Amino acid sequence: MSHGNEVQRYAANERWNHWLTAITFVLLAASGLAFFHPTFWSLSAVLGGGELSRMLHPIIGVVMFVSFMIFAIQKFSDNVMRSYDWKWLGQIGDVLANRDDRLPAVGKYNAGQKLAYWAMLLTMLALMVSGIIIWRQYFSHMFAIDTLRLAALVHAVAGALLIITIIVHVYAAIWVKGTIGAMTKGTVSRAWAKHHHPLWYQSIDKR
Ligand code: HEM
Structure with a gap:
């Protein structure tokens, strides 16, 4: 779908869902860090203190998981690595130096x-499975202590990896000018689409 000089990149329901994932992520990262180390304890205030954080963190975790999985399933085929993606990755020096003219044409995502998508998907799955195991209220009594310890470790490592991935994700969204609008108003300029995602632009231009 196109609107003059702009082309549609996300529908309204996809954007609402993405921002639900983003807001729940921030709440979970803050409360999760507060549980992880006393240095971050003040962050538990985000969910109303220690007791409320312990109660709400797993519930909000389920909301983030479901909302992310709906979006991730919708975007699955757009994130399969193609031969030109490996070539693009091999030229990461050109990407970082803004020598875009030398890069191979890519599809909807570079x-x-x-790779950020796959990191998000894998860490989300690890967080959900390990999170269920260590959920005191309902499930943790069903597991042996060694399983609980392993699950707690997996939960912390996956959480840290997801936080790092999201920092890179947000940085990249701001760094590539004209990208944020894709997730706020749902559209990008034709120039942005042609420049950054030429194969995707060709495919929507034909519609
Ligand atoms: C917190 C602030 C966040 C900002 C500012 C942000 C911004 C954006 C923007 C601008 C896009 C569109 C990129 C494009 O179409 O090229 C996008 C896409 C996306 N975002 Fe976020 N995002 C945030 C948080 C998150 C979180 C927490 C997750 C998941 C845990 C997430 C997952 C995704 C996914 C999966 C895509 C589609 C890209 C793909 O499928 O490869 N975002 N985001």
């Missing part, structure tokens, strides 16, 4: 975005 290889950096695709």
